[in-house]
Amino acid sequence: MPWYVAYGPLFESLMGKRYNLRAHAVTVSEGVANAFIAPDGSHIYPVALVKGSSATLELRGVPANVTGFEASFPGAAAGTWAKVKSASKQGSGWRVQVAFADDRASHAALVRSVV
Numbered sequence: 001m002p003w004y005v006a007y008g009p010l011f012e013s014l015m016g017k018r019y020n021l022r023a024h025a026v027t028v029s030e031g032v033a034n035a036f037i038a039p040d041g042s043h044i045y046p047v048a049l050v051k052g053s054s055a056t057l058e059l060r061g062v063p064a065n066v067t068g069f070e071a072s073f074p075g076a077a078a079g080t081w082a083k084v085k086s087a088s089k090q091g092s093g094w095r096v097q098v099a100f101a102d103d104r105a106s107h108a109a110l111v112r113s114v115v
Helices: 003-012
Strands: 026-028 043-050 054-060 068-072 086-090 093-099 107-114
Touching: 003 107, 026 043, 043 054, 054 107, 068 093, 093 107
Parallel strands: none
Antiparallel strands: 026 054, 043 107, 054 093, 068 107, 086 093
C-alpha cells in the first residue's frame, strides 16, 4: 500500500492543530509521542515508532470534561476512529493503552480525546 494512502489521513488529522506546550503533556512507554490541541479544544496525540504490540500513554493537562479516547491507525481504515478500550483516569491525568493489531515492524496511531 502506498505510504500516502496508509498515513495521509493521520497527517490530515493534524492540520490546523497547535502544539500543546504544557510540560510533559504526554509520555509514552515505547516509541515517540507528541501532543496537540484542536480548535474545538480536543487533544490529539500522535504515537509512532512503536516496536511492541502496544504503547501506554501518560497524559497530563487533559480537560476535565474528557470521558475517554479514540484511536485511528494507518492502513485501509485510516481516518476512522475506534474507542480505546483501556483508558483510565489517574489522579490529574490519564493512562491510555493503545493496542496494535497490524503486522508492521514499527507501529503508529493517532489518539484523540472524547467528551
